[in-house]
Amino acid sequence: EELVIENIYNFPNPMKNETNFMFNIGGLAPPDNFKIRIYTVSGRLIKELEYPVSIGFNQIPWDGKDMDGDLIANGTYLYKVVMEGNTSNESLVQKLVMLK
Numbered sequence: 841e842e843l844v845i846e847n848i849y850n851f852p853n854p855m856k857n858e859t860n861f862m863f864n865i866g867g868l869a870p871p872d873n874f875k876i877r878i879y880t881v882s883g884r885l886i887k888e889l890e891y892p893v894s895i896g897f898n899q900i901p902w903d904g905k906d907m908d909g910d911l912i913a914n915g916t917y918l919y920k921v922v923m924e925g926n927t928s929n930e931s932l933v934q935k936l937v938m939l940k
Contacts, residue, residue: 843867854937
């Protein structure tokens, strides 16, 4: 009944120039707010993706570009999934790798 996010991963990982974030959302109603924030390992926010999601399987594409429209450099990055609903909030952090 409560809002939950499961099986989150990005594919391909390592990515060459684009990736897809895939995950399942469980609960009775979809979240009011859903964001994926991508950070450098030093903690600098480089991109924020905000998409409507639904209960069940979801897939969100990312073109590998930062907020300035530049392709990110080779390296390891962290992404944080933030989901806010009427009754609960949930967030998860995962790694992704850019390897051209």
